[in-house]
Amino acid sequence: MRQTDLLSMLTAILTGFIFSILLVFVGRFFKGKLSILASIVPLGLFLYFFQFITPIANDEIITRSFEWIPSFGVDLGFKLDGLSLLFSLMITGIGFLVFAYTSSYLKGHEYLDRFYGYLSAFMGAMLGLVLSDNMITLFVFWELTSISSFFLIGFNNTNPASRKSAMTALGITGIGGLLLLASALLLNNITGTYSISEMLSMSEAIRGNEFYAVAVFLLFGAAFTKSAQFPFHFWLPGAMKAPTPVSTYLHSATMVKAGIYLLMRFTPVLGGENIWNYTLIIVGGITMLYSAIHTLFRTDLKGILAYSTISALGILVFLIGLGTEEAFLAAAVFIIVHALYKATLFLVTGIIDHQTHTRDITRLAGLNKIMLPVGIAGILAAISSAGIPPTIGFIGKELTYEATYHSDTIIIISMIAIVLTKILLLYAGFVAGIKPFTGKLPDEHQEVKAPDPIMWIPPVLLATLGLVFGIAPFLVEGALIKPVVTALGGNASEIHLALWHGFNTIFILSLITIGVGTALYFLLKPSEKLVAAAARYNAISPENILNLINKGFVQFSSFWTNFFQNGYLRNYISIIILFLVVIVGYIMIGNTRFVIDYNSLSKITVYEITTTLILIAGIFYTVFTESRLAAVAAMGVVGLSICLIFVFYSAPDLAMTQFSIDTLTVILFVLVLYKLPKYLKLSDYKTRVRDGVLSSIFGLIITVLALEVLSEPVSKQVGEFYAANSYVEAHGKNVVNVILVDFRGADTLIEISVLSIAAVGVFGLMKLRLKMRDRKRYADVSLDKENKEQ
Amino acid sequence: MRTTIILKTASNYLLPVLLVFSVFILLRGHYLPGGGFVGGLIASIAFILHSFANGLEKTKELLIVHPGFLLPVGLAISFMAGLAPVIFFDMPFMTGLWSHDTVAILGSVGSALFFDIGVYLVVNGVTLTIIFTISESA
Incomplete structure (x- = not known):
């Protein structure tokens, strides 16, 4: 492996991110006429990946690996095989067209640079996703696509509906991402590796493992949410709030296919078991039919396209579920077919929306008189979506039917479902691609102007490709289709794509589909x-x-x-104390000996008795006084009495500090209470009794705890060490202070940092409130002025 | 708040006396009860007493800078006292450094003293910031 190759792969993946970051600084250059230049990035990447077609077609697999977190087995492993190449080319190719299209679609938009930033970040994430060979890296890129999708769906962030859709999409796909991570961890547990290539060789062992089903369903969770399968499909129609280039790029051609990619990538690892196949067939089958039916009940062009996209994704899941070589071939072809025609239809819809300011299909007709090239693109795409020869769509549909027909499971139900779906999709394609361009132009659109060439060239190009690949299928056969089937574990040597398959059952079914679908289009008019x-x-x-x-x-x-955090300080304290009482009390009941060693206690002096009496008096006064200020002062008395006790037991440092703190606490209390009414019934009798009982129990527990500690033999080692070394090592005679500033100085450093943060917090909170009050006061003053002037 | 002329007059003399006392407590900390923490508290009590007697504005004028500025200054001094052995002597963080000769009044001077001065400033700054802010809004 050459070093330059190694770097170029990583660079290709990171280009999108780098460009995105660059846009933060140089974005303003891409807002005006130069915005089209942004499309050079995806074009360059497209050409880079294009050069891999020949080696991949010769069954080469290109892998690159960089160490990232070797201790966890996580590396930046990349693998380029047929499947990755197909997706990479789609991502960069359609990306290029979408980038160019956007420069005209959002011309002069205030945040065009931002839009390009999100788009290219998405492109980078998507490339990383399809090239990753490591499940953790795959997960990271997977989540990055969800996040960039969130920003793109919510691009019109002043619109509440758009924000809500963005949240829904992020929620659904984000949960899917977590399931992917769980699946990765589980598979790692089974195989001991995160590398997908290495898992490939352990396929048998994984399938035999008792946790196989769990891993599969976690993986399904990720794929179904991302690829909008029933019942997680609803985020996709919501995502249509995004600007149309986004819908084209993310929500039809690339990102929603990430789930499909995941299923295809893991087919050789996890596939082949009944649980894998049947789940996919059932979920895919329900999804494709359910959303195909939905297209009948939509009048918004993007709504129709969204549901037909979900339906197409359902078909792909269904095909992967069939699990035969024919099905893989059909899926590979259908991915190309769908990307080409659906991207075209979305771009066409975008043009219609941009020029006529409506996407309501009931108000659109005859636009071919204004924008003929767009009309041609729309009609070509509709034909390809309908599977009418000589487009590649026809080949795709024939292969799909063949794969379903030759599968050995529940053929009849599958056949009916797939044919019905195809009929409905044909209707949807016709409505989106043909209806706006036929018939009589309504009066309201007489003044509509033709779009920029930059806008109509991309859809025309894509639609033409659909036709060209249909007439000359060998163009994609060796280069793209065969390697994909190989990557899925099939034998690709027998594959031969052709338009004409002979007059057989499949062909008859095709005729029926086209006939019924066309009839449906003429009979059923979309309406409110x-x-x-x-x-x-x-x-x-x-x-x-x-x-x-x-x-x-x-x-x-x-x-x-609200129950635990109701904003009342007294409640918090009660809950904390109650919790402590319950936990500590529970432990102590079984373990306390209740033995007091009277010999170890010192004699009680007269000073101590006096101080204790004052202390008790202070407590009672605090509890029973009716004045807040008096209660605070009495609390001060309690605090000072405790200081005295510290002095008696030779802890002058502690006493000094406690003395100062107590003084300051009283001052603080007074400051806060000064503004409150002086006499007030603070709490009712019941609350006082409750609080009294609680605090008595707490006091009792602490007392018992303290006595219990006394009866334990105390290790004096630590104290002796400090006392012995205080002067020798730290040149200090006051052990307490030496501990604070030297032995445990780092603790003190952190403590004063915490104190500072607390002060800044108090300052911020209080000043913010002050400012708001000031603002209100000023507002009132100006109101008064206005009133007086009137 | 009405204040008596006695408190007002006394506080003018008490402020410098208390401040000197707080520095005294700070400096003796290494050998006798005291230290930066309690010294900082005493200093802030001195200023608060002054503000009670003469009003917050007068005290603020006296302080020149907002007490919040003491926080970064104090933190920096303490941190540098810990960092000095790392930078100059290639010893672990917070190693105590000591002068060979004793200084008059202070005795042996070491990095711990500067650390304590930092603590003194931070504690003073924190207390004054909190109490000034609250009394401004009350």
Whole structure:
């Protein structure tokens, strides 16, 4: 492995992040006319990955590894095989077109530089995701895509709906990411490695492990949330609040396919068991049909596209679940097909939205008179999505049908489901790609202007590619499709893509699909009535159920928090003391001997008795006085009595400090209480009794504890060490002070830091409140002025 | 708050006396009861007494800088006292350094004294910051 190769791979992955950071400083240059230059970054990356086509087609696998955290087995391991290459080319290729398209779509937008920053960070994360060979690295990039997606969905951050969608998407995909991490940890436990390549050779052992099913379902959790499978699909339609370039790039072509990528990547490791196959077939099957039906009840173009995207993702999951070589081939082709036509349709929708300011399909028709090239792109994409020859979509659909037809499990149900889905998707494609460009142009759109060439060239390019690959499938066959099938563990040598498969059952099914779908398109017109009909079932939709759970969770946690943290200091103290009483009391009941060694106690003197009496009097006065100030003063008496006791037992340092602290505490109390009413019934009888009992028990426990400590033989070693070394080592005769500034000086250093932080905290809190009050006062004054002037 | 003329007059004399006393407590700490912590507290009590008698504004004028500035200064002195052996003598953090000759009044001077001076300033700064802030808002 050459050193330059090693670096170039890492550089390629990090380019997106580096560019994103650079934009913080030089972003303003990319806001104006130069914004198109930003697309050089993905173009360069695309060309970089393009050069790997030949080696990959020759069954080479390129791996690069950098040590990161070797003690945990985490390294920056990268692997480029057919599967990674296909995704890398899609990410950078479509990325290039989207970057260019954006420069016109968001022309003059205040935060265009920010947008490019998020987009390129996403691109970097996505490249890292598909190239990672280490599960931990994979997880990190996985989460990074979720985070960049969050920023992009919430790009219009002044719109509450957009913010909410961003939160939902982050919540769902974030949970998925955590499941991925859990799965990684579990697989690491089974295999002892995080490297996916190494797991490959241990496939048998993993599948035989008792935790296999758990690992698989954790992985499914990650893939299903990211790829919007039922019942986690609802974040994707919400994500359509993002600007259309984002929907094109993240939410149809690349990021949502990360789940598919994950499933494909782990097919050779975990696949082949019934639990793997059937779960995928069932979940994918439900998803594809459920969301395909949903497209009938939408009038928003992006809504239709969102649901048809979910449906397409369902088809891919379903195909991976079938698990045959034919199915892998169909999936590989369908990924390309879908990326090409769906990205085109999204870009076309974006242009329509940008020019006419509406995405309501019922108000769109005849736009071909204004934007013919866009219309051509839309219609080509619709044909490819419908699977009509000679587009690559036709090949994809034929392969899908073939794979389903030849699978040995529940053929009839699968066949019906897939054909129905395809019929509905054909309808959705026609509505999105053909309807806006046929018929009579409505009066409201007569004045609409033609879009910039920078906007219409990308969709035309993508749509044309769909046609070219259909006519000449050999262009992608050897370069992309075969390596993917190899990466999935299939034998690719027999694969031969062609438009004409002969007149057989599959072809008849294709004809039926096209016929019924076209009929549906002409018979069923999208309308508000249909939207309303679907809305009736919202109450039982997964989104609604999740929202209810969410609400309950929030309610419970606010109840919980309010119960323990109600903002009353006395409550906090009560809870803390109660907790201590229960825990310490529980331990002490079994372990206390209640033996007091009277011989070890010193004689009681008259000074001590007097001081104690004053102390007790002070306590009673504190408790029973009706004046707050008197209570504070009495507390001071208690504190000073304790100081005296310290003096009696030869702890002058402690006494001095306690004396000063007590003085200051009284001052502080007085300052705070000065503004409060002087006489007030502070608390009712019941509360006082409760608090009295609690504090008596606490005092009792501390007393017993202290006596218990006395009866234990005390190790005097530490004290003797300090006493012996205080003068010799630290030149000090006052042991207490020497401990503070020398022996345990680091502790003191941290303590004074904490004190400083506390002071800054008090200062901040009080000053902030002052400022707000000032502001209010000034506001009142100015109001008064206005009133007087009137 | 109404204050008597006696307290007002007395506080003017008490402030310097108490401050000198607090420094005395600080310096004797290494051999006899006292030290930076309690010295800092006494110094802040001196200023608070002055503010009770003459009003907060007068005390603030006397202090020139906000007591909050004592925090970083004190922390820096303490930290540097700990860091000095590392920088100059390549010894572990917080190793005690001592002068060979004794200084008049203080006796042997060491890095611990500077550490204690830092503690003195921080404690004084913390107490005054908290009490001044609260009494301003009360």
